[in-house]
Amino acid sequence: MKIINISNRLPISLQKDNKPAIKISSGGLVSAVQSLSGSKSALHWVGVADFTIDEWLSICPSYSGDFILHPVFIDENLYKLYYNGFSNSVLWPLFHYFPSFVEYKKNEFEAYLGVNRLLAHKIKDIIEPDDIVWIHDYHMIPLVTYLRDLFPEIKIGFFLHVPFPSYELIRILPKNCRDILAGSLLGADLIGFHTYDYVQHFVTTVQMITGIQHKNFKLNYNGRKIHIDAFPISIDFEKFNNAYNKPEVFAERTKIKKLYAGKKILFSVDRLDYTKGIKYRLQGYAHFLENNPGWMEKIVFILIAVPSRDNIAKYEERKEIIEKLIAHINGKYGNYRWAPIVYQYGSVNFDQLSGLYTSCDVALISPIRDGMNLVAKEFIASRQDKRGVLLLSDMTGAAKELTESLLFNPLDEEEICIKITHALKMTDQEQEIRMDRMQKQIKRNNVFNWSNNFIEKMKSISHNSSTPIDFDETGRRSMLNKYTQAEKCLIILDYDGTIKPLQPSPEMAAPDDQLYELLAELTHNTKNTVCIISGRDKKTLETWFNNTKATLVAEHGIFAKTDRWNKLVIDNVPWKAEVQKIMNKFSENCANTFVEEKSASLCWHYRMAAPEASLAQSRELINLLSDFLISSNANILDGHKVVEVKPVQASKGNALKMLFDFQQYDCCICIGDDKTDEDMFEVINECGGYTIKVSEGHTFAKHRFNDVPEVLSFLHELSEINQ
Ligand code: ADQ
DSSP: EEEEEEEESSSSSEOOSSSSSEEEEOHHHHHHHGGGGGGOOOEEEEEOOOSOOOHHHHHHGGOSSSEEEEEEOOOHHHIIIIIIIIIIIIIHHHTTTGGGOOOOOOOHHHHHHEEEEHHHHHTTOOTTTTTTEEEEEEGGGHHHHHHHHHTTTSEEEOOSSOOOOOOOOOOOOOOHHHHHHHHHHTTTTTEEEESSHHHHHHHHHHHHHHHHOTTTTTTETEEEEEEEEOOOOOOOOOHHHHHOOHHHHHHHHHHHHHTTEEEEEEEEEESOOOOGGGGHHHHHHHHHHHHHHGTTTEEEEEEEEEEOOTHHHHHHHHHHHHHHHHHHHHHHHBTTTEEEEEEEESSOHHHHHHHHHHHEEEEOOOOSSSSSOOHHHHHHHOOOTEEEEEEEEETBGGTTOOTSEEEEEOOOHHHEEEHHHHHHHHHHHHHHHHHHHHHHHHTTTOOOHHHHHHHHHHHHHHHOOOOOOOOOOOHHHHHHHHHOOOEEEEEEEEETTBBBBOOOSGGGOOOHHHHHHHHHHHHTTTTTEEEESSOOOOHHHHHTTTOOOSEEEEEEGEESSSSSSEEEOOOTTTHHHHHHHHHHHHHHHSOOOOOEOSOEEEEEEOTTTTTHHHHHHHHHHHHHHHHHHSSSSEEEETTEEEEEEEEOOOOHHHHHHHHGGGOOEEEEEEEEEEGGGGHHHHHHHHTEEOOOOOOSOOOOOSOOOOOHHHHHHHHHHHHHHOO
């Protein structure tokens, strides 16, 4: 088994001077993946080359690192459109809640898909059936589905390093673009995010775009279960903690402390990116200086910004804004002896970074949005002396874990000013207590646990990629044989769309004489138990099937009738009147839609309405109801052209479990067409029965019939056996 790691860039750089060599990068992700070599799996890494083929060929024979590297060479112009274009001028700003910075261009989206296709083509040659593929980040979303199409059986994991935003942001994208993005990730077996709020945003987005509902953060798609979970990334705690005593770091710290003797040091380091909130950070600091003249010349703010994506206009603009602001603050509050801000536009090496982390009094980290933010964790880990205060934006993923930091809203300069004052006054004892707690947290959940947890979870996922099979003649014969030999047979039939074609309105779908005759023949055979299981209300089923000897299940499992009607779940529905009001409003606003009231549930039907507008309205309705029903016992079903609200315990699967002892039947056949039939398919699959989905669509059923006539013709065949 190999682990194939795929990210935009390879974990190396080529040293091209007089002694050419391959240098392994020192980032956390690289060491995290490197640590997986303990699991005896060969480690492969695929990424886009930032060197030429000739350079690679001349250097690679001398390389003997932990990873087997697979550079993908991409035309420079295509790469620009993919990387600077769609990846960083659409997905990056959008995922970080900067919709006004989004610049969508169709050709850039096509280039994005093109590069992903090229990567899939490259990887095709190295994948073997039991490999684990781990894809990283927003640049590589379509790759998930391209690989799934090529390899239905391999295990694919995807991890997003940036936030996954609310659906409200995703819906800004052109329809085909957002459909491709949401649909692509469904090729994965495991999708990881830093935090649970990103997980929630993702499952909502999938439901809004594809209609697929999650169950405990698992999605059923094309016969596969997709697991979605939070895996907060971290750092190599020991590396940063041990650096405190390194002679080079000690020397750096001494230098810095001497340089700023008698002053408190505020420190920040980040890539120069508009998401990092550097402008507001500076404004907050200026506000502090304005309101605390006593601190003049007694404080300094060391601000390090690493050049990043500087050929994208928005980044260039940001640099200018920040540099002007620094000059303005230094000019306004500083003097010839003292500059309130010391600014470096450029990288620092590890020892310098550790020197800065361990000599400052306050780390001021203020992204407007950040998937995680590793700088915060690095600062905490570095403080072997357990001194220093972390001021952290509550818009970072890290804020969910580092709750002993001083959290603040990064856009609120007043709050930044208050928190700086608080930090400067914090006693040594309090600093120590807070540091200690946060260090324990980072030590426990370090980056090695992160990669290990992800890969272990991947290994534990049993991969079942079976897609339903249309019945060919042999399959059909074998099922009929099984039925013929059975002494007791359970036949479970959904109604609408299964034994009766879907009609524009519910009352038009009454059974006809042929259907009554068919049911009579089936129930007449004493070896058969026939169950009609439907979302219909019990009154309708009673009227239609009063004279039929079938077990009836109404309202998706709330009521069942054997000799008389029983309630299978408590139908306490205090939300019903309010939900009805909401649904009525939607019916008024959206022509040709209507509300159907059942005893314990409500449906908003939009089958007869204009497709696009009514679909949009159905998304609005689900969104609204999800919030409205948040702490109630109600469940929202996003059905085929219907939104239904019902008690949470009501499901067809539960009803079948309550009504039948499956052990008693030596043949069990279950046929349905709708999403509400999926949980009964799961139940019947478990007891080894036949599950059959009618028409297209993702399903747990093992087999498929194309349409209602095919179901009826099959049932006719059954009815003629053993008569
Ligand atoms: P980034 O946006 O790059 O990462 P971050 O998590 O803070 O943000 O990581 C930055 C890394 O670069 C840190 O290891 C830091 O030490 C280093 N660094 C920053 N400035 C530096 C400088 N001037 N010199 C040298 N090194 C510097 C993306 C997401 C984050 C997510 C990470 C990991 O945007 O939200 O935490 O991936 O998943």
